[in-house]
Amino acid sequence: MIVRIMGEGQRELADSHLAELDRLDDELLGETESGDEEGFRRTLGALLDAVRRLGTPLPDDVLAPSELILPAPDATLAEVRRMLSDDGLIPGQ
Numbered sequence: 001m002i003v004r005i006m007g008e009g010q011r012e013l014a015d016s017h018l019a020e021l022d023r024l025d026d027e028l029l030g031e032t033e034s035g036d037e038e039g040f041r042r043t044l045g046a047l048l049d050a051v052r053r054l055g056t057p058l059p060d061d062v063l064a065p066s067e068l069i070l071p072a073p074d075a076t077l078a079e080v081r082r083m084l085s086d087d088g089l090i091p092g093q
């Protein structure tokens with residue numbers, strides 16, 4: 001799976017990591033819905049850190065279709081709220 005972090009580039013992740021990302025996505029969805037800014041910041045950071053840790057960066061000159069696009073680390077709660085579907089940032093999990 002190719003994941004893009006806005007403003008940072010793309011990483012390739014094995015599908016076996018989706019459960020961990022989905023758990024963080026569920027937390028982020030709840031914090032976004034409740035307006036928990038502190039929790040939102042913490043969980044967004046953890047989600048992006050997990051993608052960085054688990055994924056292999058693609059070279060800058062490679063542009064592959066991203067299956068998942070995550071917000072930039074400095075995204076606001078309102079910006080992320082607009083990106084969310086009913087399933088969170090990671091649909092269908």
